[in-house]
Amino acid sequence: MNLVLLLSTALSSIGTNKLRASLTLLGIVIGVSSVIAMMAVGRGAQVSVTARISDLGTDLITVRPGAQAQRFAFFGGGGNSDVLSLEDAFALKDDVFAPDVRLIAPENSFSGTAAFGAENTFVNGVGVTAEYLEARNLVIASGRNISNVDVENISTVAVLGSETSKTLFGQRDPVGVTIKISGREFTVVGVIKSQQGTIFNPDSSVIVPITTVHYRLNNEKGLPDSISVSSINVLATSESTVDDARLDIATVLRLRHELAADDDDDFQITTQQDTIETLEGTQGTFVILLGSIAGISLLVGGIGVMNIMLVSVTERTREIGIRRAVGAKRRDILLQFVTEAVLMTFGGGIIGVLTGWAIAYFGNGATVAGDVIETAIETHIAVIALVVSVAVGLFFGIYPAVRAASLNPIEALRHE
Amino acid sequence: MTTTASTRVTVPVIELSNVSREFRMGTHVVTALDGINLIIERGEMVAIIGPSGSGKSTLMNTLGCLDQPSSGSFMLNGQDVSDLSDDQLAETRSRQLGFVFQSYNLLPRETALSNVELPLKYAGGLSGYERRLAARTALDRVGLTERYDHLPMQMSGGEQQRVGIARALVQNPALILADEPTGNLDTNSSAEVIEMLRSLNEQDGKTIVVVTHDTEVAEAMKRIVVFRDGRIVDDRAVVHASADSNDNTTESNQ
Numbered sequence: 127m128n129l130v131l132l133l134s135t136a137l138s139s140i141g142t143n144k145l146r147a148s149l150t151l152l153g154i155v156i157g158v159s160s161v162i163a164m165m166a167v168g169r170g171a172q173v174s175v176t177a178r179i180s181d182l183g184t185d186l187i188t189v190r191p192g193a194q195a196q197r198f199a200f201f202g203g204g205g206n207s208d209v210l211s212l213e214d215a216f217a218l219k220d221d222v223f224a225p226d227v228r229l230i231a232p233e234n235s236f237s238g239t240a241a242f243g244a245e246n247t248f249v250n251g252v253g254v255t256a257e258y259l260e261a262r263n264l265v266i267a268s269g270r271n272i273s274n275v276d277v278e279n280i281s282t283v284a285v286l287g288s289e290t291s292k293t294l295f296g297q298r299d300p301v302g303v304t305i306k307i308s309g310r311e312f313t314v315v316g317v318i319k320s321q322q323g324t325i326f327n328p329d330s331s332v333i334v335p336i337t338t339v340h341y342r343l344n345n346e347k348g349l350p351d352s353i354s355v356s357s358i359n360v361l362a363t364s365e366s367t368v369d370d371a372r373l374d375i376a377t378v379l380r381l382r383h384e385l386a387a388d389d390d391d392d393f394q395i396t397t398q399q400d401t402i403e404t405l406e407g408t409q410g411t412f413v414i415l416l417g418s419i420a421g422i423s424l425l426v427g428g429i430g431v432m433n434i435m436l437v438s439v440t441e442r443t444r445e446i447g448i449r450r451a452v453g454a455k456r457r458d459i460l461l462q463f464v465t466e467a468v469l470m471t472f473g474g475g476i477i478g479v480l481t482g483w484a485i486a487y488f489g490n491g492a493t494v495a496g497d498v499i500e501t502a503i504e505t506h507i508a509v510i511a512l513v514v515s516v517a518v519g520l521f522f523g524i525y526p527a528v529r530a531a532s533l534n535p536i537e538a539l540r541h542e
Numbered sequence: 543m544t545t546t547a548s549t550r551v552t553v554p555v556i557e558l559s560n561v562s563r564e565f566r567m568g569t570h571v572v573t574a575l576d577g578i579n580l581i582i583e584r585g586e587m588v589a590i591i592g593p594s595g596s597g598k599s600t601l602m603n604t605l606g607c608l609d610q611p612s613s614g615s616f617m618l619n620g621q622d623v624s625d626l627s628d629d630q631l632a633e634t635r636s637r638q639l640g641f642v643f644q645s646y647n648l649l650p651r652e653t654a655l656s657n658v659e660l661p662l663k664y665a666g667g668l669s670g671y672e673r674r675l676a677a678r679t680a681l682d683r684v685g686l687t688e689r690y691d692h693l694p695m696q697m698s699g700g701e702q703q704r705v706g707i708a709r710a711l712v713q714n715p716a717l718i719l720a721d722e723p724t725g726n727l728d729t730n731s732s733a734e735v736i737e738m739l740r741s742l743n744e745q746d747g748k749t750i751v752v753v754t755h756d757t758e759v760a761e762a763m764k765r766i767v768v769f770r771d772g773r774i775v776d777d778r779a780v781v782h783a784s785a786d787s788n789d790n791t792t793e794s795n796q
Binding site for chain 1: 603606608609628629632633635636637641643647648649651652660661663664665666709
């Protein structure tokens with residue numbers, strides 16, 4: 127039997143029981159469309175996370191205190207401090223030892239409340255120096271930035287994130303107004319322009335001088351140089367010197383912390399590239415997880431095909447006998463049933479791809495449980511899904527087809 | 543017998559030599575055919591009769607290349623088919639013989655035309671147009687010109703059986719095997735089918751072998767072979783009242 131005859135025979139057989147064929151198809155449609163939709167959601171998340179991180183600038187390096195793996199920390203860790211101080215931060219701005227570092231911006235985060243009159247709100251507080259905004263790619267919307275004079279004077283001045291400003295003041299300009307941050311009075315000197323949609327959202331933050339956090343909010347003592355920082359933002363001189371800058375930072379900090387050659391670093395240096403890779407790795411796992419869950423429904427659809435094909439073989443035993451009696455070879459019967467199974471899964475695959483694409487297309491930008499879903503449609507996923515659905519048809523169709531082909535024609539003809 | 547065979551001018555359509563067929567049922571062996579010798583010449587019209595379990599169905603399956611003898615040889619049109627492969631048997635079924643069944647065995651969801659086309663589809667080599675042409679010719683031959691596009695359920699039993707005959711004819715085989723062709727039919731339809739088979743024999747020169755337990759059908763043939771317990775117990779020519787002058791029945795093979 128040639129291909130055209132084979133296809134027309136299979137199609138007419140499928141057509142004789144349309145309801146059953148559609149239900150079988152539906153299993154594959156659901157499987158394939160969920161694979162497509164899930165992959166689109168997963169890839170969309172991956173792409174948008176990468177884009178947001180890149181928004182921060184790929185020349186940004188973050189240094190945090192603490193060893194990479196803290197597992198053996200209770201053995202003492204060689205007496206090292208595991209703390210980064212403001213002095214450490216300033217030491218990184220060194221033309222001799224760290225020529226590839228352009229800018230340093232230490233920060234010390236705290237959480238507290240900001241209040242104005244009857245309004246108050248939780249804020250992500252950050253103690254900073256004047257370089258912070260540049261390091262974080264942020265700009266002032268109104269008023270001015272925290273200056274290094276503020277830092278020296280331990281001034282009680284604050285710059286508000288746009289959301290914080292809106293919560294406390296509505297549409298009014300808060301510059302010059304006095305607010306209370308964790309009970310202390312601060313003068314608002316500026317507002318940061320909204321950066322909605324980036325991974326680091328400054329909108330609900332309040333930034334104040336790093337010294338003010340230490341001496342006034344935390345009531346700590348000591349010299350300014352000994353102030354501990356939660357992280358140091360470092361900008362490399364350019365994107366291409368990020369790796370050199372990372373080495374500079376490690377060298378300076380190891381020297382300052384008096385680490386022996388075989389001691390591990392007591393700090394962590396993360397470049398944006400590292401963050402992107404880590405997140406992409408996590409997201410990759412997420413995509414695979416989503417894909418696997420969807421893949422299971424495809425598998426279930428495939429089992430449905432097999433089930434129906436087995437029923438079909440039993441029901442059509444006599445037909446198989448007739449075909450064999452008039453000259454069909456085992457191969458003809460085998461091919462007929464495999465073709466039917468593959469046609470069903472392939473048809474289901476095509477409908478599934480279209481449905482999945484529609485879900486991804488119309489679902490793009492939809493809000494689910496407060497999160498905006500972004501989707502990325504990829505053609506190669508669709509091709510893979512189609513190939514897989516054909517493979518599912520082959521895999522689950524072959525056993526019923528072999529059963530059909532191995533029927534004894536005499537017994538098949540006798541079958542009622 | 544070998545000497546008589548060598549002197550024949552034409553090769554017999556069917557030549558069974560010492561054919562046995564045994565079935566293993568658990569521990570014991572059932573002998574369905576027990577050393578059958580049977581020659582059917584081209585143009586014969588033979589009824590095979592016998593009680594159920596006599597081996598006539600097994601013989602039919604063997605003649606129809608659906609089954610193979612356990613021992614002995616079966617020459618079909620001079621070709622030994624007793625040890626052909628499954629695929630070769632399918633090929634033989636499709637090209638060298640036509641099968642007519644008691645229950646018609648038409649595909650219920652296909653039209654008369656497409657049922658008749660079926661053997662041609664498996665044989666291959668013809669275009670769709672040629673296949674339909676051949677199928678129409680076969681349906682015309684059995685008088686069903688008006689029924690090309692009817693489904694089996696839209697036709698009477700007699701008409702369905704004629705579609706079955708058309709399907710057996712479509713490859714133009716020398717041999718037509720009919721297994722109880724009138725078993726499901728009323729008297730009138732039976733007579734029609736018998737007449738059709740006779741006409742195929744007399745006008746088209748087809749060799750016809752009919753398995754039946756209906757003595758009326760058997761008497762309508764030209765030769766009757768009687769089976770009992772897997773053996774041939776009688777083999778005789780039928781003398782028709784209308785005195786068929788060209789009766790070429792042979793007496794032989796016990």
